[in-house]
Structures are given as C-alpha cells and as structure tokens.
Amino acid sequence: MGKIIAVANQKGGVGKTTTAVNMVAALTKRGRKILLIDCDPQGNATTGMGVKKNKGKGVYDVLLRDIPASDAITETKYGDMITSRADLAGANVEMVNLENREYLLKQKLETIRGKYDYIWIDCPPSLELLTLNALTAADTVFIPVQCEFYALEGLSDLTNTIKLVKMRKNPALEIEGLALTMYDTRTKLSTDVETALRKYFPGKVYKTTIPRNVRLSEAPSHGKPCISYDKSSKGSRAYLHLANEFLKNQKGEKADG
Numbered sequence: 001m002g003k004i005i006a007v008a009n010q011k012g013g014v015g016k017t018t019t020a021v022n023m024v025a026a027l028t029k030r031g032r033k034i035l036l037i038d039c040d041p042q043g044n045a046t047t048g049m050g051v052k053k054n055k056g057k058g059v060y061d062v063l064l065r066d067i068p069a070s071d072a073i074t075e076t077k078y079g080d081m082i083t084s085r086a087d088l089a090g091a092n093v094e095m096v097n098l099e100n101r102e103y104l105l106k107q108k109l110e111t112i113r114g115k116y117d118y119i120w121i122d123c124p125p126s127l128e129l130l131t132l133n134a135l136t137a138a139d140t141v142f143i144p145v146q147c148e149f150y151a152l153e154g155l156s157d158l159t160n161t162i163k164l165v166k167m168r169k170n171p172a173l174e175i176e177g178l179a180l181t182m183y184d185t186r187t188k189l190s191t192d193v194e195t196a197l198r199k200y201f202p203g204k205v206y207k208t209t210i211p212r213n214v215r216l217s218e219a220p221s222h223g224k225p226c227i228s229y230d231k232s233s234k235g236s237r238a239y240l241h242l243a244n245e246f247l248k249n250q251k252g253e254k255a256d257g
Contacts, residue, residue, distance in 0.1 A: 002035075002116035003250070004109060005176055006138035010161065011154030012125035014146040015181035018216055018226075020122040021048040022236075023142075025078040025225035026243035032117040034079040039105075039130045041091070043084035045122040049076050050223035051083050058083040062108050063133070064094055069108045078225050080116075092129045101129060102169055106137035127161055135165045140176035144210075145197060147183050147190040152197075175204055177249070179242060183209040208242040211235065 007020040017040065024036040038045040043053050051074055059082055061067040072082045095101045105121075113119060120142075121134040135141065141162055145151050159175075166173045178201055184190045197205045210216075213235035219226040227236040247253045 002033075002113040002119050003140070004113060004119045004121065004138045005140050005142050006121045006123055006131075006134040007142045007144065008123040008131060008135065008158065009143055009145065009151075009154065010125060010127055010131075010158050011146075011151055014125075014151055014154075015144045015210065015216075016125065017044045017048060017122055018220075019142070019144040019179060019181065019210070019239075020120055021045050021078075021220075021225045022216075022227055022239040023243055023246070024049075024081075024120050025227050026240050027118060027247070028079040029227065029240075030243060030247065033115065035073070035112070035116045035119045036079055036081040037105075037109075037119065037121045037134075038081065038084035039088075039134050040084055040122055040124045041086075041089040041130075042124075043086075043088075044220065046081070046083040046085075047223060048220045048225060049078055049081050051076060051081065053083070054085045056083065058085040058088065060085055060087040060091055063091060063104045069112045073112075078228065088130070095129045102132050102136045105133035109137050127157075132165065132169070135162065135173060136169045138170070138173060140174050142176045143178045144181045145178050145193070146181050147187075147193040149189070149193075152193060155197075175201070177246070178205045180205070180209040182212050184212050206242060206245050208238060208245050210238045210242065213238075 009016050024034050028034045057072040062069050062072050073080050123131045123134045211234050215230045215233035216226045216235035219229035222229050
C-alpha cells in the first residue's frame, strides 16, 4: 500500500513546491510509481510538472464534486498528478460546513493508494482546511526548511500543528524528515540553522542539503522539474541525492545510484 507524504511548511518561500516537484520527479526516475497532489490553490506544482492549469479535473473536483480520485489523475513524464485549478481557492470556504470535512482527502485517497509506491501532497503555505486534509490523510510530513532565522520560528508553529493533528485527527502521523533548502556554505547562518535543527530534531534532518541554485528557480518557467531541465546542475544533483537518502530510510526499499 502506497505511503502518503505531505510536504508542508506554514512559512512560504522555503522551497516547498520545488522540493515536492523534484522529489516526485527524482523518485519516478528511480523507477517508483509516484502520484503528486497539488493542494495549493496557487497551482505552482501543477505548472512545475508541465501541466496547464484549469485543464481537466483536479483536486477541487475530487474534494467537492465527488469525482473519484482515479478520474482526476493526469499522467506526466515526471509522475502522475492531481492538479490544482483556480476553483481550489474557494475550497476552504465551501468545506467549512461539510460533515467530516478534515477527512475528505483521506477517504478519496484510500481508493488509489495501493496503485502507487508513494503519494506526495504539496500543501498550501498556511494552516487551513486543505492543509488539515493533507495532514489527516498523510502517513508522514516532509518539511523543507529554509536556512534563515524566521524559518526556524515558522517551524515551531508547524510542529505544534502536527502534534495537534496527531492528537485529534491522525494518531499515526509522524515527521518523515527535514530538508535544508537554499543552503549557502559561505554563510554562518546556514551552518547555525543546520546545527540548531540537528540538535532539536535528532535523526530527522537529512544529510543532503539543497543549495541556492538559479536552475531551480528557472525550471518552473519551462514547465519542468529541475532534474529534467538541467540534470547536471547543483540543485538537480542535490535532489537526486536527497531522493536516494529518502529511499534508504524506507522499510523494504533500496536506493539506486
């Protein structure tokens, strides 16, 4: 049965979507069957996977129009996905009065999780019903953390949210790992943030760090994950290494390359 992983951070601009897209593409490249769900109304993961916004069925249809998840899947070269469209922006308001509103995504994914090795969910950069749905559906949370002070403050809020969800909605929820993004070896701040994270989250911070890299920023405008846009770039190599490290941590998995 496929493992469901929510990529979350309540602070924006930490490389959350870049991480989701490139991890999905890297794992697909490693021969795993992967599904990416774009739960962010901004739809950046949809664009980053080379899918046109507002084309076909998406997350909104699955959550609020009772469309089976299997009918909303779009196939891409980098992995399957369920897209975000403009209508997703109003989903939080529409879900407020629904019964079991926090479990809508979980219920839908149960019908397809057996078809995939891993299902990744790109969450909005805030705590709202879409994020809560993702955390309730997920087995683990993958947390990208930008190497700056404010990111550490935001991480405290996120870990509190995870504790609350674990206590009230999803007792099995665990932290998958923390990935340091926008890492700059030339600055003391990056190394200080890394030291602090490894102290407070022992065994949960990946050894692989994601550097600041212009190719990572350019790739979405070409509708490609960076590992396809420029596989030799520092950013691409880092995500491929991170995917290997992720696989090594999974029971019954063996990393490639």
